[in-house]
Amino acid sequence: MIVRRFPNPGAVARACARDLVAALRADPALVLGLPTGRTPLPLYRELVRLYRLGAVDFSRAITFNLDEFVGISPRDPRSYHEFMHRWLFRHVNLRREHTNVPNGLAVDLDRERARYERAITRAGGIDVLLLGLGANGHIGFNEPASALEARTHRTRLSATTRRANAGLFGSVRAVPREGISMGMATILQARRIVLLATGALKARSVQRMIEGPVTPMVPASFLQLHAHAEVWLDEAAARRLSIRAGL
Ligand code: GLP
Numbered sequence: 628m629i630v631r632r633f634p635n636p637g638a639v640a641r642a643c644a645r646d647l648v649a650a651l652r653a654d655p656a657l658v659l660g661l662p663t664g665r666t667p668l669p670l671y672r673e674l675v676r677l678y679r680l681g682a683v684d685f686s687r688a689i690t691f692n693l694d695e696f697v698g699i700s701p702r703d704p705r706s707y708h709e710f711m712h713r714w715l716f717r718h719v720n721l722r723r724e725h726t727n728v729p730n731g732l733a734v735d736l737d738r739e740r741a742r743y744e745r746a747i748t749r750a751g752g753i754d755v756l757l758l759g760l761g762a763n764g765h766i767g768f769n770e771p772a773s774a775l776e777a778r779t780h781r782t783r784l785s786a787t788t789r790r791a792n793a794g795l796f797g798s799v800r801a802v803p804r805e806g807i808s809m810g811m812a813t814i815l816q817a818r819r820i821v822l823l824a825t826g827a828l829k830a831r832s833v834q835r836m837i838e839g840p841v842t843p844m845v846p847a848s849f850l851q852l853h854a855h856a857e858v859w860l861d862e863a864a865a866r867r868l869s870i871r872a873g874l
Contacts, residue, residue: 628837628850629857632865636825639859640669643757643823647674648683650755656687658747660756660809661715662767663692663707664791666823667759668714675718685721689750691743692728693758693767694808697781700732705795729779729807736807740779744813756817760824763787764832764845768808775843777812781805811846815853822850825861833860834867 633639651657661667677683692707701708708728716726727746733739747753758766763785769775770785782805784792789802796802814820824833836847837858843849850856860868 628853630837630865630868631857631859633859633861636666636669636861639823639825639861640673643670643821643859644673644677646821647755648677651683651685651688654754655684656689658689658691658750658752658754660753660758660814660817661690661692661711662757662759662823663694663710664759666825667757670757670823671714674715678719683719685719687725688721689725690721690727691747691750691753691809692726693814694806695729695731696803697731697736697805697807698803701728701730706731710795731803731807736781740781740807743779743807743809747813753817754819756814756820758814758820758822758847760822760829760832760836760847761788762791762828762832764835764847766814766822766847766850768806769811769814769846771844771846773843775846775849776810778810779807779813780810781807811849815849818855820850820853820856822847822856822858823860824858824864827863827866829864830867833858833864837868 633642692711695707699706711728729743730739763771768782770782784804784806790799792802793799835845839845839848841848841851
């Protein structure tokens with residue numbers, strides 16, 4: 628894993644946005660995997676700013692989000708669909724039919740998870756997958772467990788994850804108990820992975836992800852097995868690492 632350290636979350640976001648703009652210039656039909664959560668917000672803001680300056684064109688790009696809540700309509704303001712529209716999609720020239728988020732309200736979730744996998748395959752696979760990191764080491768909604776799911780699947784959300792998402796729903800009790808998420812093989816098949824983690828709350832799971840054993844109890848530790856996985860950190864998230872990766 629390549630570890631990059633930055634002084635603060637703003638520096639992570641600016642560097643990551645510059646990197647994505649370059650990737651989109653090199654390949655305008657780039658297939659991007661996208662996370663939700665607080666961590667990518669400065670990045671999405673920076674991408675919108677660069678788009679308004681005319682520095683980036685999303686017209687041929689395709690996006691796949693990692694996950695969604697089960698039982699929540701895509702039009703519900705608390706859904707990850709709406710989250711993506713609010714923070715990124717509606718501000719840039721991504722074509723609506725090029726943005727993909729699992730449908731947590733699908734009548735047949737088995738069909739939905741197969742459909743999502745097929746859509747990723749049809750798009751040619753994910754070129755750059757951006758990830759956030761749960762405070763418990765999850766990625767997407769792949770929660771710590773004795774075994775992990777390979778493909779897009781329905782999953783039970785942990786208490787930690789429900790607490791972390793309480794802001795969207797007003798209270799922990801209102802957060803859905805289940806999600807639909809890309810699986811670990813879906814994630815590891817991306818050609819390049821860039822995980823962003825900022826803030827002291829992530830320091831412990833960052834350390835376990837990078838320096839601990841590969842274990843389903845820390846789903847993000849599986850990134851150690853990927854040939855092109857990068858972890859971009861601010862100082863607060865990197866502070867428990869014993870290795871000295873450069874600023
Ligand atoms: C959520 C999402 C993840 C996200 C993570 C971290 O539960 N399902 O995709 O990466 O939590 O969120 P945050 O960036 O707000 O800490």
